[in-house]
Each structure stands twice: as C-alpha cells, then as structure tokens.
Amino acid sequence: MKPNFTRNVLRRAGIAALCLFCWLSAAAQSERLVHGEVTGEDRVPLPGVNILIKGTTTGTTTDVEGRFELRVADPNAVLVFSFIGYLSQEIQPGSQTSLSITLKQDLKTLEEVVVVGYGTQKKSDLTGSVASISPKQFENQPVTTLAEMLQGRVPGVAVTNSNGGPGGGTKIRIRGTNSIRGDNDPLIIVDGFPGGIIPLNGVKSIEVLKDASATAIYGSRGANGVIIITTERGSSQTPKLTLTSNVGFSRVAKKYDLLNGPEYYQFLEKFTGQTGLYSQEDIDWFTSTGGTDWQDALLGQGINQNYQASLSGQSGKIRYFLSGQYLDEKGILLNTSANTYSFRSNITSDVSDRLTIGFDLSALESLTENQGTASGTGKTNPIWNALTWSPTEPIYNPDGTYNRSDPFGSIEFNPYMAQNERVDDGRSQQMALNTNLKYRILEGLDFSTIAGMRRTNGQDARFSNEHIASSPSASRNQRTGLSWQITSLLSYTRKFWDQHTLTLLGGHEQYLTQSTGVNATSRNISITSVGYDNLGLGSTQTITSSYSKSTLRSYFGRLNYNFSSKYFLTATYRADGSSKFRDENKYGFFPSVAAAWDVSKEDFLSGTGIFHQLKIRGSWGVTGSQAVGAYATLSPLKTTTYTYATSTKYPGYAPGVASNVDLRWEETEQTNIGIDASFWQGKISVTLDYFDKTTTGLLSSRQLPNYNGGGNVLANLGSMENKGFEASVNAIVAQGRDFTWDAGFNTSVVRNKVLDLGESTQLPGGGTISGLMPTSPFMTLPGEPLATFWGARFLGLWQTSEAEEALKYGNIPGDSKYEDLDGNYKINAQDYQIIGNANPKFTWGFSNSFNYKNWGLNVLVEGVHGRDVFNAAYATMTSVFGDSRSITLREATNIWTPENQNTIWPANSSSNINLMNSSKWLQDGSFVKIRNISLFYNLSREITKIADMKLTVSAQNFFTFTKYKGIDPEVTGTGSSDTAGGLDFGTYPVPKVITVGASITF
C-alpha cells in the first residue's frame, strides 16, 4: 500500500531526520546486540514472533516470555516484526539496543471465512448481503435463546418478544414480511440441517443471509431469509472444560394504576347510580385491607437458572465436543414455568487426507407449565382477568374456599383461582442426528453428503378440576414428528490463468416431514385426585388422532467467479418440487445473480490508503415460499360431536373450509445494492444496503363470509413489496493499554406495502376477542402495510353544546362521538377507516463493549419507533361493554358530567355506544429498551492458579422508555402473526431481570 503524497513527504522528512540522528550515533560502533521484549496490546508477551532484518534472511524469534536478542551490523538496519494475526511493524533501532515492541492485532477481518448456503466463502469474496455474529458479541451476557443472540445486533433483522412467558414467544423477521399467510419465519439451518435443534451454547458462528444472492440457493425456503448456525467443534490438543452458571431474578417492569377496594366501591355506586351494592361486612373488609390487588396476586418474582458445561478437544485425528445445559425458568406470572435439559455432542474424524467424517447428536427435553396462558386473545387470559376483576372481591371466602365469581366486574372466574388451579403441562423431546462425510476426489473436486434426521415427541397433559370446570375433565395429547433430509454436494474449485478463480457447486436434496397425533379427553372424572393420569375414570371419553406428511425434492447449483479478488460474480439456481401443490404447480424455479467490485483494490484508490476496503455489491434473485401447510389444496370435513342428551359423544362431520386446488408457489423477487467500506486499518467499518423485494402470487387467506361457513380460504392473490435501507457501523472507539471500547450501531428502515389483493379490496385480519371484539381491528388493504389498524375514529364525547347534533345519532351529551364518514347519522362498518399501524417506521440497535483491565461492561440498547399498539386490555379496564362490565383503571374514573366535559370517559348512558373497533384504544407503541447491561470481572489463571474465571452481573430489559400506557409495548396477543400485531390483551409482559453468573474454564 502506498502512502499518499502528503504523508509521503512527512514520512520521508521524518526518516531523513532519523537517519541523520542514527548515522551520527552509529558512527561510534559497528555491530551491536539489540534485545527487547514483544508484547500484545494487552501487555501479554508474545512468543514466536518473527524478527527479520529487512532485506536479509537474518533474524530470530521471540522466546516464551516474548524476549529476543539479535546482532545487527548495519546501523541503518530496519527490523521487521511479524506474527500471525498481528500487524507487522518495522523499526529502525538506530543506536538503541533495548526495544520494547507492542504489536497491534490485525483488525482486518476481511480474510474471515463465513458460512453461506451449502458451503463457506471468504468474507472478502461475498457478493450477497450476509451478516455474521460471533459468540464474542454475546458471551458475557446471559443469553439462552437464538432471539437474544440476534436481538438489536443485526440490521434488517427484527426480533420481537411477542410475550414474556417462560420459554416465551419470539418472532424473528428478516427484511420485513413477504407473505400475508403469516409464515414469515426465516429458515434456520443448524449444521446443514433445516429446523435442527437450536444450540443454546457452543455456538461457533451465526450467519444471517438476507439478499436473494445469498438465499436463492435455498429456493422455496429462502424467501424469508436464512439463519445458519454453526456449532463449535473441538480443536485444541489440551481438553477445555467450561462450566457456567447464571441465576436471574425477574419482576414485572410496570403495573397499571388500578383502583383499590374503597375507591372502586365509591366509583361503582356513583357510576351505576345504585346503592347498597355491598354489605357492611364487605365494606369493612375492603376498607380495612384496601381490597385485593389482583396484579400483585398474580404477578410476583420469577427466577431463572441456567447451568452449562462443555468439554472440547482433540485427540489424534478425532476432534470432539460435548456440552450439556439445564435451564429452569419460573415466570413472573403465578404457576408458569419452563425447564429445558439439552445435550449436544459432535465427533469429527479426519480418516485420511481426503476423507473427513463426522457425527453429531443432540437432544433436548423441555417441560412447560401453563404456557398457553402467555398469549392469545381469549378471555381466560389470566393477566386480563387480573386487570378487570373488582378489587372489592377477596381471593378467598371467609371459610377458606375460593371466592369464585365477581358480581360486578369480570364475568370470568377468580383469576387467582383459575391460574392457581390450572394444570396444563407440556413436555417435549427432540433428538437430532446428523452424519456428514466429505471426500476429496481430486484436487479441487470435493464430494460431500449430509444425512440428518430429527425426531420430536410431545406429550401435553391437562386437567381441569372442580374449581375451574363444570365437571372435572382431563386430556392428554401425544405428538410425534419425524423429518429427515439427505443432501449431496459436488463442488469444484479451480484457479486458472493466474487471476481467475472459479468455484462450481451442484447439489441434490430430499426432505420429508411427517407428524402424527393422538388426543384423548375424559370428562366427568369421578375421583379428582388422579389428575390426568387415569383418563379411564371419566364417564365421557373422546379420542381423536391425526396424520400429516409433506415432502420436498430439490436440485440446485452455484457458480462463483472472481477476477484478481477485484471483480466477483455469483449465480445460483434451484428447482424445488413440493408435495403440497398439484400437477403443473408442483415445481418452482429460483434463480439469482450477483456481482461485486472491490474498488479499494483498483490502482487509483489503493495508493491513497483511505480505504481498507470499499466493495460495491449488487444482486438480484427469486426465492419462494410454500407458505401453506400440508393438504392445503384439499378440503377435508371437520369433526364435531353431539351427545343427543345422552352420555355418549356421537361424532359428526361438517363441511370444512373451502379449498383451492390451484394454489402455487409464492415468489419473492429481490434486488439488493450494498457497500462494504472500512477505514483506518479496519477500525471503522460501515455496511450499507438498500433492498427492494416484491412478492407475487401472494398466498393469503381470505376470510369467508359466515354464510359460506366462515374460516379462511387460501389463494394466490395479489402482490406485496418490502423496501428498505440498512446501515451498520462498527468501530473500535478506543484502544489503549488498559482500556478498549468497541461500539456497533445499526439501523433499519423497512417499508412494507400491499400492492394488490386480486379481486378483493380488503382482507380483514385476525386478533378478534370473543365476547368483546368479534370484528378484527386489522385490515389488509392495497397501498397500505400489513397490520394496519381499522376502525371508527373516536372524536371524544358529545358536549352539552352539541345536544341537537348528538340526537341525530340517537345520542345525548356525554356519549361517545365517532367520525361518520358517510354522513348517514349511523356509525357502522361503513365508517371504519385506517386508524394506525403496528409496524415500526424505523428501528435501531446500539451495542457497546468496554474493557478496563480485568473489568468489562456490555451495554445493548434497542429502539423501535413509529408504531401503534391496540391496547385491548386498557379498553376493557376503562369501559363497559360486552363481557367487560366495570371500570377498574383509575384514569377512567374521570367520567363526563355537564360540569366536567373535558374528558374522554363517557357517562353511564344507555344511549352511549363504546366501540371496541375504535381509534380510542390505539396508543403510541414506540419504545427504547436497554436490553442488556452486563458487568463482568475476569480472574485469570495466573491469579487463581487453577483456571480462568469470570463473574458477571447483568440487567436485562431493565429500563424501557415509552409513552405506551400498558405494561409492555412490545408484546402482542396475536403471537407471530404479521397481519395482526401489536394487540395487547393483558399479554404476558417481558420482565426485567437481574442475573448474576460465574463461569470457569479449566
């Protein structure tokens, strides 16, 4: 690399001055002994550093303590210090005989190899948009899920906690949402196998493939992006044993400001105009105690425990890795927990120079308690019940039995009773086996095959005792799943005519997945002490069973070409055949091409030294999505039962949801333009990407009118686009002897827009609540993004001065007022309009890692901005309608009176209509969360004499900055749905956690 002109002059002047000085001092002596010490920036001595007198073959290497001695004859000699992984340094010792050299680590990561689809590539050769995450980025944090590893760290990857329950729901989206169908989950590949068991520890690298050049090799499974996880393998000759333990204490981050017993009582009498609602005895009780704080009754302290052990190493030609983990999470909501036991091992053997074989085995068992209560929009949702139960009601009656029902507030059971008595145990086992073989047929020609299979078994067991069921009942559900995949690859690499490198890959793959289920339900169990373990005791028994299978067969190929590491070209092609489609729709074809140009390698730039790298990338390609389950083109009958008033349940069959035989692949075409640039020897690196995706043949479910049976019919209708911009900057901000600071900032903007819906003008979404909101608050509309909120616009309350106008609507002052779009003096579905959107306008993540001597601090902040949340829980806590019978939130007690007109809370008027589908319940769901703060202290082997130790204290999700009125703006009762998101119905909030941990490595 040539320095630029200014630098050149300065440097030459400097060298000239130095030379003069050296010459003067060196005149006295001829050959002399130069000695010294070489260390890294951390002051640790570096053994084995090469030292060479420039222009000669004379030299030496440092000893184990980093020391060296060298005889130098020429007084103008220049010493070159070089060491793998460090930047070379040149020193002209002149008259100095004692040197202290600090070598800087080579920050150039360009030679890093990254994992891509069916292979690896030098990072510098990439033409597509691929983000890599190394475990270094999260190793000091108590992460237990893939979502936590990714959250806030990768631009274009949105990780949302859809609920905060143990083993909770997370949603990962790469570059927006392509499909209305809702299956927008990225493909996750673990060591070459799709849908493998995701490792909780022992991750070597995670790659996120974002653009079509990277994902099109996965064809029909690539449209939503691909996450490739590579696990650790043994490498060092000395066995390495690591033990880690973390214990976390969690609490709900925030609570609603609810009325206490006496306040509720006074308000209720005022609101309803009725008196004598409570007996004196009741009044005495809740006046003296304040009544029941149902939030406190249900939400307490949770504890997470996480223990890990791993052993890895190499013995001869065998490399091995073993790890085990135990995770125990007790949730903040009463009677919720999750336990996971996992085990993972791999053995790799280099049988010969040409043949490598490997065998991976991993297994996982998980147990959950009442996981179903974490999300959903059912009225049995425990937190919603806690928010709407009257505080005047005790948990227990004076005689110690449960107080079952609330005379004025909720129509549901006592939430403490319902949650405490709930028995819903989930148990599942997963096992994955993976064998792989790699054989070098000729130099440059490799054959490899990966055969993997995964078994899953699940047993769910439920029991409803006499407290929560009319007749005690129990059910057990057994599920089995099997999937296998065989992939065969042939790859050929050749360098020719010096500067041309060509790599060809061809492959074939078959995938099969199959599942079965058996469910048995028993009702009217006469002896409840047996729980769900003796279904035979029930008088009415129901058994159902199911089977499902689907297959995929694929052929694919890839060509990589580069010229002089300056110009790069990649082309891929894949053909996928799926059992889910019929006849001519069975096969889908997915091509891609990409090119890149590293401008920094051009002569006109390489001399300036500004850029360490400046690569311009461009790609185009098509990926697909099956987006439907097995049998989607079929319309099976659905099972029902009726007793005919006998004790037997007679089976019945009813027409199922109408089907569509013409279903075909959904295709996503994506164009990507990106720049990778780095400056200052790579101390600052910047990646910018712009993408434009269009999905056609959009697989979407169209709601059928109830007169056609309701439900949803699938169809390929319309198209949708996602455009966006991603930027990330990584910088080494400070790098001193004792102190370093690394920072990474990334931001993404994704604009999702439905372009066309075929014959439909609008598709109503999900997220309905039985008994409260039968009409979805979501609507999919052309020209608008998914998860657009739809309803009547709330305009406040009719004021006394507007009495005449109000009467035209059948209203009186104090009633709710809505925008009447068609001016017909009626508020109905015709007046519904766009009232908000659940998608953020932009998101960002900011991670920092500080190190001072043995101390370290990590801080990760994430921001999500410009989105709305429909707070359905808030609606029902503040208004009376449907199954919502009373007001529990303090804010809503400020009701309208002729004297108090400046409020949004209507009086209790029989002419008032509280509309659930209204803008009144939309709240600003933007937030900034400090996802993680970890402080750790390293105790090195030198101090402890036995092992390296690390102590950590961290806080997760401890601080949230938001205007949202609910507990947590991030969660939604709609799970991972994309057409419906941001609907809070007392959804399990993400808790704030303090974790202490220790790890020790022998």
Add this chain to the structure above:
Amino acid sequence: MKSKKYTVAILALFMLCITTSCSDFLEEESRGLIFPETFFTNPAELELAVTSIYNGVGIQNGHDRIVAPWQGADDMTSTLDMHRQYDVFRGNGSNTDVERWWRESWAVIIRCNNVILNYHRAEATEEQKNHAAGQAYFARAWTYYNLVRTYNRIPLVLDLTVDFEIKKSEPGPIYNLIVEDLKKAEQLLPIKWTNYKALSGYTSGAAKALLANVYLSMAGYPLKDESKYALAAEKAKEIIDNEALYGYRLLDDYADLWKASNQKHDEIVFGIYYNVSAGDGNQRTPVSSMPTEYGGWDVYFAEINFFNEFPEGPRKDATFQTTFPMENGDLLDWTENRQRHPYYKKMWDIPGYNPEKPWIYINYQESRTNQVIRYAEVLLTYAEAKAMSSSPDITAYNAVNRVRARAGLDDLPEGLSREEFRDAVVAERGWEFAAEFGIRWFDLVRLERVEAAAANRHEWENPLVSPPTKNEYFSPIPDNEILRNPNLAN
C-alpha cells in the same frame, strides 16, 4: 488404490441418493382425512353429517347470553351493555351477541345444505335417507326463520359455493323456502324416535308446529299476507286433533315445566338438549338469569310494568322470583335488590340448587333443555290464527282457555270480536312464554306493536333517548360480515 475404492463407493452413494427418489416421492398422502367427494356413501356417514347439524344448533343456543334483539320486547331487560343496546333500540353491527347469533346460525345452515345436497348419494334405506333429509330441512327452516325475523333481509344460500358478492334477498323468498322445507320435513321425519335420538331428535310434530308458527309470522309484518292465518290454523289443528298420536299434552302444573328433573316432558314439541357431564352443557342455566347477589350474570330480568300487569296465579309464581333470601338472613323484596327488578326463575332449578339458599355457588352450565316450542304455543297459535282467518269459534276459545286454566285464570269472556280475541291471545302468549325464546319480541314485531310496548315503560327501566321506529324492528347485519362482503350493507 484405496482412494479409488472410496471414490467409487462415494459416487455410488451419490447415485443412490438421486435415483432412490422414486417418482411418487412428491405425491401427497393424506391419511386420516375425510373428503366430501368420497363421503355420503353409507348410512353411517349420513348420520355423521346429520349429527353435525345438532352440534351446530346445540352450540348456537347454549350460550349464557340470549339473543340480544329479544331485549327489545317489554317482557325483559338487562344492564349488560350488549343486551341493553337492544333494550333501548340502539342495536348496531358491532354488537358481539348479535354477531355470534349470525355466525352460528349460518354454521347450522351450511351443515343442513350439505346434507340436503348429498343425502341421496348414500347407499341407505329410504327411511334412513328420509330421516336424514327431514332433520336437515327442519333445522334449516328453523334457522332461516330465526335469521329472517332477526335481520329481515339476508342472503339466500342453498349450496356450498363460495360467493363473496351475494346480495341480500327480500324476506318473501326466505319465508317461501322455510315453508317448502317444513312441508318436506313434516313428511320425512318420524313422529317418534326409537334410537338414541328418542330424547332429542327432531320430529314430524315439531315440523308441523314450526310451520304453523311460520304461517302466523307471515300473516304479520313485514309480509302481512293474511291468507296465511288459515294455513297456520290448519297446521296447528293437525297436531291438536292428533295429540295422542304425537304424544303432546299440557303438563298439569306450570311449575313442572321448569324442574331440573324434567329434562324431557310431554309439552316439549321442539327442544334443544344438553348433557353437561359429557362436556355439552347449556349455559343458559342457571346463573345466566340470576342476580349478581347470587353469583348470577344478570343477562335478563323482568321489566316492571310487564310484571305488574302479569295476572296473578300459579303461573306468575312459577315465572318470577320476587323475594330474595340473602346469606345474612335478610329477605329482600324485588324493589330492594341491586337491580330493583323481579327475576325470571324458569331456568334456575338445577341439581344442587337450594331455593332457601340461592347464594350457594352452583354451576354456570347444566343439562337443562331449551324449550323452543311448547305445546301451549301450538294451542295459542291455533287460537289466534283461527280467530283471524275466520272467527273466534269454540275451538279457538277452547285452545286459549286450556292454557288459561292451567295458569289459574278464568276463561276468556265470550263474544269477543276477532281483534279483541286476538289481542287477548297475544297477551296470553306474552305471559305464558315470558322470557322464552324471543316469542314476545317477535309477536310485537309481527303485530307492529314495538312502539306501543316501548311507550309503556316504568321509570326504573333503561331510559330511551329516542323512541323506536320500524328501523329498529330488525337488527343490522354484523359489521365484520359487511367487511367481508360489502354488498350486504345495502
């Protein structure tokens, strides 16, 4: 040499992988699923399809909420928001209870259409086919009858074809379909079932009684086809003349109608049956109509003027709860309870219910039967229809007086005019069937007396902002259905 062997072995393996992909690897294999194309082949399958109809009817009528528009009548009221909306004639398309009634009604119709379109394909005896078709025609007619009376103009759907653009039909063709269906059902259905449907199967008698009711409705608003009075009278008479054959009679004691032990009795012409221990409970009993003091849900209770005008006697005693024993020993009059209204206790009695201590928690669902058509209604339908089609003759008097006698009332005075007689019978219907299956509400609608009834409102009732008009006779179609098919807005 060794490496050559490897090469051969591995290439063989590779070839194996590709060639084992037998050609049917991508064939879809749907085990365990049943498809309509191959269904309806035998009597068992016919029966499975019919059972789904009963399932739909059971679910539809087993909720704690009644059908909100019935609240428009003067026999009952509620403070529950969704019900109160209709009590004050503010029904709207966002109402959750009316949305459910719509949705679950159509679920029944689709299942009926499925049987009606396909039953002939089954290899079954004529009787089996007839029974299957008869039950489907009956349930379809009854459900359309509910829909047309609730929403008036609705789509007329006779098959399973998806149609996002269907327009609403006028009520006339809907009523014609109902009549046609019931004419078939009365022929096809048995008079009595001998198998597991002995308790709950739809019968020929039920079809005739329902047809009489339908004719009576057609004679009133909105069709106002007075020629139907004669048909109603004729159809009701068919049953009355053959009481013994059909097995119908009035129970001697009105209170016996509402006993938990009387899940099935001779007065039920058409009932909807449940069995709670098998997981098929009826939530319309008991707490649905109980006061909150007893852990009830206040879904409906009696309007005060209606109660006051209700003639005294054993029927009134069996209908209303007017005094309320409390746990602390107090005995409250209805004017002192929280709602300051009398309650309907018809659905309160279930196993474990103690009238002395009604506050003791009992189940929110039970096996009580929803009595949709009682024999008393057949008698009163006859009386009214006979009077209106010709004159209030002796048979008309006899019919109404049988009902009055059981209620502890004197016979109607002789010599009443047609209209006077009709009004007496309509009043009788109100009292006899108070808070039962919307009978009072639909009487007020067909006779265009909603406005008059609404004017007779006690000051303690939910206040009316504006009096009802003909616009409030029928309920709007649910908003979410209009969003799926905007044509339904017109």
